[in-house]
Amino acid sequence: MxxxxxxxxxxxxxxxxxxxxxxxxxxxxxxxxxxxxxxxxxxxxxxxxxxxxxxxxxxxxxxxxxxxxxxxxxxxxxxxxxxxxxxxxxxxxxxxxxxxxxxxxxxxxxxxxxxxxxxxxxxxxxxxxxxxxxxxxxxxxxxxxxxxxxxxxxxxxxxxxxxxxxxxxxxxxxxxxxxxxxxxxxxxxxxxxxxxxxxxxxxxxxxxxxxxxxxxxxxxxxxxxxxxxxxxxxPVVPPVVDLGRLAGWSPLPLTVRDARRGAAPLRDRLTDRQPRPDHTARPPQPAPPTPGRRLFKRTKPDTTAAPPVAEVSSLAVRRDRVQALRHVDLTVTPGETIALMGRNGAGKSTLLGALVGLVEPSSGSVRTGDAIPHRTRPRDLVRRVGLVPQEPRDLLYADTVAAECVAADDDAGATPGTCRALLSDLLPAVADDTHPRDLSEGQRLTLALAVVLTARPPLLLLDEPTRGLDYAAKARLVTILRGLAAEGHAIIMATHDVELAAELAHRVVLLAEGEVIADGPATDVVVASPSFAPQVAKILAPQHWLTVSQVREALR
Structure with missing residues (x-):
């Protein structure tokens, strides 16, 4: 054919x-x-x-x-x-x-x-x-x-x-x-x-x-x-195949069902071990990043309680006769990474829009730091909260990657080269003279992320951040976001990528019909949900392993 x-x-x-x-x-x-x-x-x-x-x-x-x-x-x-x-x-x-x-x-x-x-x-x-x-x-x-x-x-x-x-x-x-x-x-x-x-x-x-x-x-x-x-x-494989390679299974499983059939010996090896507490533990409460600090420099957290970077109280949003959000309460603290999950149309993007001032509440309140987003000038708000949207072209307007990075440095008042360095960490192969329209969807998304990160906002919002990214690019993204969280940046990502949530999130907030139906540690919320559980959790249940990297660390 x-x-x-x-x-x-x-x-x-x-x-x-x-x-x-x-x-x-x-x-x-x-x-x-x-x-x-x-x-x-x-x-x-x-x-x-x-x-x-x-x-x-x-x-x-x-x-x-x-x-x-x-x-x-x-x-x-x-x-x-x-x-x-x-x-x-x-x-x-x-x-x-x-x-x-x-x-x-x-x-x-x-x-x-x-x-x-x-x-x-x-x-x-x-x-x-x-x-x-x-x-x-x-x-x-x-x-x-x-x-x-x-x-x-x-x-x-x-x-x-x-x-x-x-x-x-x-x-x-x-x-x-x-x-x-x-x-x-x-x-x-x-x-x-x-x-x-x-x-x-x-x-x-x-x-x-x-x-x-x-x-x-x-x-x-x-x-x-x-x-x-x-x-x-x-070089690119799903978690079930990666776990099969790690365990030495032959033939390699392609489905959770196939993997579970041969997983008993691996579960036995892991019986007396626990996932190493990392991102799944409650994060420390560091002070927000200071203007003179290098972007990804790891510093000892300040144990002094810091004020929330965002507070949402009884938020309701009605858009075109549709009740997009209702009675949403959410407090976001420095250094915290939250995965916002739920069915399509549950209200995830609307909540991000309210936090960045693109959506005005019908009732309730939203604050990011000391600002009310929809009443704050965009040029002032960019230093408090940044959004990487589902459509990265909404942020990109220059003729070359280099020009986008120069403009991002200028808009953020950052040291020249900051945006380009971020982009190189995420996607090393992109040339300066490439036009953004010639990039793949994943590459454009990565460029938009670098543009937003240049302003170093205390609150970073990501709408489907792994759309179009391969596993290697996703791993680089996870490294970058963990570095930001370690510095005190709070991160909220609306995502359908259950593997990303398992790898990165401290908390998972589930939305349905515009309401919060679950809010808790990733290990509790995603494992309890058949739809949102990652492959490793399904294969090794009832043990609470979420990612191949956790299993690899435990077997060393």
Whole structure:
């Protein structure tokens, strides 16, 4: 169905190909997973299937890509629209209408399908993706995860033979991600749809793949094989595989169920040991960072009780007839890292927006330090609280990475080079002259994080901070955030990434329908939740291990 024949793609101004020697075939009715570190060309490979590369992205494509017998060099994306459905990393860029139902129907209207067929397919897709209750909602009022499901639904309704998906579960909560992946599996198994998908959260998707294509590095030839074959040599693996490597299991497990079957000896070895208390313990209460202190210098915490960096009291927010938050109370202390979790639409982004002054309370109060966020000038507020949004492009406006960093230093009054040093710690491979639009979604997110951190706000807010990040980039992010917490910065991250919460959070706050339903230590809250428990916790239950790093430390 999809065939790559020795394909290489070189973009204008680049000294080497983004991808090279791509040569593999995706049979009809299979789900093939594309994996590899950030920036190795996964989005380029996906774009070559739909014709976006090179017709819209520019650059030079050598070799041949055919889809259902059509050569993508001679067929533009509109001439492939009846065969290929594409969902990119940014759902907003796909939308052309105003409401959910209209968006689901638009693709079929473009293909001239009969109204009766369109109506039936819209209803089927609303049910498949759990969108029936949102059919009349304006797209602009949906959460990021809800927008992602609508974007997927809009390409499902025309019933394409091929689906190309770039990070399809990146903005979805665990339950919603399972629903979407179950739909994709049904399309593959029952309808013979061919799916080519790139996804960094391998713990969610690896068990659904028929084959895996590994892109090892920029310009390196890909490796094709079964999930077990590729995971045995891949530099990026989910926690279940990482734990299997640590324990010496053969064959390597790909699912929690497989791992639990062989986990009894490992649990026996860990019986008399406890997870080393680190981030899961209640953090010390250091004084807020002082202007002259180096950003990540570890200092002895001041045991004097410091005032909260943020206080939320009886907060309620109503937006477009939707009660987004109700009766929310939250106190955030210096040095504390909080994971804000819950289903899509639970109110996580709204709460972050209220803390940074983008959302005005309907009732109740919000304070960050001595400021009321929605009444404080942005230039003054930036030194108290910083937000890295789901859409990093909202913060990026310069023509090069270097210019973004210079502007961030200037806006924050920081020493020249501060932003660039932060970016180098998080993502070493990004060149100064790269345009932000040429970065992958994960790379843009990392640049936005560096821009916000430059001002060194006592309270840092992150909305889905690992969206688009591979495991190595996520590990670097964890190191950076731990350094900030050690300095006294408080961190609140709205996330669906249960592995990140297990690795980093002191507290987990669960939201549902705009209300706080749980607030406590990460070890208690996430282990007690089947949806939000990390893979290691599920494998080694009833013992309370959360991460592979904890197990590795205990076995030394």
């Amino acid at each position: 999809i065939r790559f024949e020795n394909v290489s793609v070189t973009y204008d101004g680049s000294a080497r190909p983004s991808v090279r020697g791509v040569d593999f075939e995706v049979p009809e009715g299979e789900l093939v997973l594309l994996v590899g570190p950030s920036g190795v060309g996964k989005s380029t490979v996906l774009g070559a299937v739909s014709g976006l590369v090179p017709h819209f992205t520019g650059g030079t494509l050598h070799g041949r890509v055919t889809v259902a017998g059509r050569d993508t060099r001679t067929h533009k994306p509109r001439e492939l629209a009846d065969v290929v459905g594409t969902v990119g990393q940014d759902p907003l860029s796909h939308f052309v209408t105003d409401t959910v139902e209209d968006e689901l129907a638009y693709g079929m209207e473009s293909l001239g399908l009969a109204p009766a067929v369109m109506r039936r397919r819209v209803e089927e897709t609303l049910d498949l993706l759990g969108l029936a209750g949102l059919r009349d909602r304006p797209l602009s009022t949906l959460s990021g995860g809800q927008q992602q499901r609508v974007a997927i639904g809009s390409v499902l309704t025309p019933h394409p033979q091929v689906l190309v998906l770039d990070e399809p579960t990146s903005a979805l909560d665990p339950a919603a991600a399972e629903e979407v992946l179950a739909v994709l599996q049904r399309l593959v198994h029952d309808l013979g749809t061919t799916v080519l998908m790139a996804e960094h959260r391998l713990e969610r998707v690896i068990q659904y793949a028929d084959q895996v294509v590994l892109l090892p590095g920029p310009g390196e030839r890909p490796l094709l094989g079964t999930p077990a074959e590729v995971m045995a040599v891949s």
